[in-house]
Amino acid sequence: MKQVICINWGTKYGPPFVNRLYAMVARNITPPFSFTCFCDDPAGMREEIRTFPLPEVDFEIPKTRYGIWPKSRLWGERLGDLEGPVLFLDLDLVVVGNLDPFFEEGEPEDVILARNQSTPFERLGQTSVFRFPVGALKPMQDHLASDPQRLAEEHRFEQRFVTRNAPGGIKLFPRSWVLHYRQDCTRTFPLNYMLAPKLPDGAKIVIFPGGVHPPHAIAGHYGERYEPKGPVEHLRGAFSADRPERIDKYLRHYLLPAPWVADHWRE
Known part of the structure; x- marks a missing residue:
């Protein structure tokens, strides 16, 4: 059992x-x-x-x-x-x-x-x-x-x-079995503006520490501080006075939606 x-x-x-x-x-x-x-x-x-x-x-x-x-x-x-x-x-x-x-x-x-x-x-x-x-x-x-x-x-x-x-x-457990969503699945800047987060071969579980949870991954935004936006709109926000964090983090913290998360994270 x-x-x-x-x-x-x-x-x-x-x-x-x-x-x-x-x-x-x-x-x-x-x-x-x-x-x-x-x-x-x-x-x-x-x-x-x-x-x-x-x-x-x-x-x-x-x-x-x-x-x-x-x-x-x-x-x-x-x-x-x-x-x-x-x-x-x-x-x-x-x-x-x-x-x-x-x-x-x-x-x-x-x-x-x-x-x-x-x-x-x-x-x-x-x-x-x-x-x-x-x-x-x-x-x-x-x-x-x-x-x-x-x-x-x-x-x-x-x-x-x-x-x-x-x-x-x-x-x-073997490293390839359990992946960290932000570290192993999301893309590095500037590819994060063009490519959706990936699911590497061999993965069995994806964990979500650090403020980005499955609903955020599905919608395509970096935690509670962000709303889903298109890449151009997000880039414009880099020059806004109410940008939620310093510019280097802001640029790295853009995420496109990950449909594969929704495919698995369901009843």
Whole structure:
């Protein structure tokens, strides 16, 4: 049984994102599989999705500018009724290829993360795609509980905390399996004004850290600060007094729509 999990709290994402993720997984995995969401409210989720309350912890979840520390709830001894390896997926990623290899890589007891290519000189994992055995990360959770706010601020991102503190160390999925939308799919200036973002061969998952999410990719704009515009109109905006950022970033941050994102990111 291939076990996929996700977590949802608050109102930022909610059932539409969970349902869409389930559908993408179901289209790209060989049964049997289970899909479990740990959440504060299961209302509106598809009947195929197994739900459990957010796992309780005996420490205050740290709040920092960068890390998504509520994920630490999943590091405990128990996760609902699940046992053995589980594959965690972020709600805002896009599944574009077969997921079976994520369950075949390494050994069942391994902790395996996607590679974070934003820090090429640091061996850093990316917890958007993250496989681990249920219960194996309890020592890591206990370490965080010893001084949660200090440790969170010291590591900045929870993925750095996992990379450095996972019992027995971590392994990394092949680089070509998990791609970063802004870094691997969008075009460099000035090609970004002429060519739509690409989907490289061999990709299985595309992640969207850094403010550009699937709806932005589909519409063709760089995060919340921009509206979809044609290339000429965007270029004219470079000389506007209300340009949202300095000119070099503004020019690089033009995106054409990516229809392939819409093809995959759907129920």
